[in-house]
Amino acid sequence: MAEIKNTAKTFKLNTGASIPAVGLGTWQSPPGAVEKAVEAALRAGYRHIDTAFAYGNEKEVGQGIRASGVPREEIWLTTKLDNPWHKRVPEALERSLANLGTDYLDLYLMHWPSSTDPEDTRKHYPDWDFVDTWREMQKLVETGKVKNIGVSNFGIKNLERLLNDPSCKMVPAVNQIELHPGNPSPKLVAYCAQKGIHCSGYSPLGSTDSPLYKNETLGSIAKAKNRSVQQVLLLWGVKKGWSVLPKSINADRVKANFDLDGWDLTDEELAKIDAIPDRFKVCGDSWLPVKVFFGDDE
Ligand SMILES: NC(=O)c1ccc[n+]([C@@H]2O[C@H](COP(=O)([O-])OP(=O)(O)OC[C@H]3O[C@@H](n4cnc5c(N)ncnc54)[C@H](OP(=O)(O)O)[C@@H]3O)[C@@H](O)[C@H]2O)c1
Secondary structure: OOOOOOOHOOOEEEOEEEEEOOOEEEEOOOOHHHHHHHHHHHHOOOOEEEEOHHHHHHHHHHHHHHHHOOOOHHHHEEEEEEHHHHHHHHHHHHHHHHHHOOOOOOOEEEOOOOEEEOOOOOEEEOOOOOHHHHHHHHHHHHHEEEOOEEEEEEOOOHHHHHHHHOOOOOOOOOEEEOOOOOOOHHHHHHHHHOOEEEEEEEEOOOOOOHHHHHHHHHHHHHHHHHOOHHHHHHHHHHHHHHHEOOOOOOHHHHHHOOOOOOOOOHHHHHHHOOOOOOOOOOOOOOOOOOOOOOOOOO
């Protein structure tokens, strides 16, 4: 029987592009460590890197890509428009491209549906919001500097507003959202699928000090398969149909998180993980000047 190649899996976007199922996350990966993590990931076979202007590490992510020797065109590179830059979309893109040392992005995401005033980040612009920002982002595609555009942290309510606005000519290719067994968001995932929007799952391991590592259901499945809980979590996400973005700055863990080939999860195991009842969310919206989560995604 041919070996199961979960890491070679890609998901087709509504633009025709294919996004690799497993990408390296880089939030809280400090400059100095992230370069090595990106290099280790690309050497281990990852072909998808997720960063953001707000992470303050785009330069080192770019250095890691170059240090790996993997050609740029073989890598799916995502970065994100930061909230205080919503009125300056072309300038924000130029900064990210310069930081990363590349002339194009595979995916540019609006990081949050929050058009924050850069003069006072506790304030939202009175005369601008994410619909205006998306109108500007759409113009980037024809420049060739951005292959695909998408959003992040959008729930159903904000997606409805965006998609129903006459200025919306492009359906976001991706909605990057928090997805793990503690926050599976089945309504939002189904809504996105119905609209042709691919979901990328952030915090797939449950983020820093994840409570999922002590979960008995996950522990018993991992033990039975002779795999780690982390590997089970990542394969669960891929089998659910979303791309996963595990972050690590430890080279051994970066490698282990990509060791997803040659084994599988059964429908019964997937159903057991789906049935984990405990709920928690890593990213809230209390730090933003506007509410973005409305509890409509459960
Ligand atoms: N769009 C958004 O608003 C948004 C929000 C959050 C995250 N994201 C993206 O999604 C990525 C992933 O999310 P995340 O960083 O919150 O969390 P995560 O990937 O779920 O978990 C990362 C944590 O798990 C640890 N870890 C990783 N692999 C491990 C392993 N095999 N065994 C034990 N511990 C392990 C990491 O520590 P070490 O580094 O020490 O290994 C780190 O503490 C981010 O990095 C970012 O790219 C996007």
